[in-house]
């Protein structure tokens with residue numbers, strides 16, 4: 001494995017933290033394991049030379065590859081099932097009543113990785129609305145910083161074993177077999193999710209209408225406290241009154257967030273009268 005010198009490591013983690021919020025301090029081994037093969041394959045003799053390329057004038061393509069390599073994209077269908085139960089039992093009945101006139105709901109999967117979270121939500125909506133679904137605009141926005149993982153998400157092809165947590169019958173309803181071991185999300189569900197590249201460090205540009213529900217799960221775990229606080233405050237602004245925020249069950253809410261009310265573990269809500 002190609003070892004990274006201290007100065008290059010400090011330079012790299014400072015850049016990643018400032019620009020993408022991801023805190024890699026103390027994670028030298030992880031950085032080396034994620035980058036060293038790529039560096040060797042591409043003929044860089046050391047990290048100094050590689051970082052010089054990353055930070056040179058024409059750095060965009062290089063930074064995209066760097067971010068693709070350093071992000072942790074682990075995800076699966078029906079991850080943290082309590083959230084999807086809450087979506088079906090509480091959020092969807094509320095939205096169907098509240099939005100019955102315009103027949104539209106705004107949901108965002110922020111830090112969506114390969115799309116399992118957004119697609120699971122789309123399947124829950126389909127189960128809930130059944131024959132009424134075509135009368136609603138239920139498109140889900142799904143964003144991530146990694147261009148590579150978004151292209152996998154868009155393709156919607158997964159190992160068959162990744163859907164083992166889904167209820168009986170969903171495989172035949174929402175997936176098509178691809179050979180023995182793979183499955184592909186059906187067109188109806190794929191069309192219901194719109195994937196975009198977006199860095200959660202940036203101001204939220206999707207302001208056409210406020211969101212009814214934001215998923216941001218297992219993303220902020222990599223951010224430091226001030227980055228998390230600033231992001232949650234931006235989510236607060238982007239939520240409709242009565243809108244929900246789901247965070248990962250291992251992620252606490254930083255102190256000093258006043259715009260959201262605790263509802264259940266990892267579930268927060270913007271008050272209706274705000």
Ligand SMILES: C[S@@+](CC[C@H](N)C(=O)[O-])C[C@H]1O[C@@H](n2cnc3c(N)ncnc32)[C@H](O)[C@@H]1O
Nearest residue numbers: 020071074075111113144145146199200217218
């Ligand atoms: C572990 S995955 C979580 C996927 C899904 N939300 C879940 O809970 O299964 C974390 C994702 O956050 C993305 N991410 C990390 N930093 C980000 C940033 N600054 N902006 C947007 N996405 C980011 C990573 O690329 C990765 O795909």
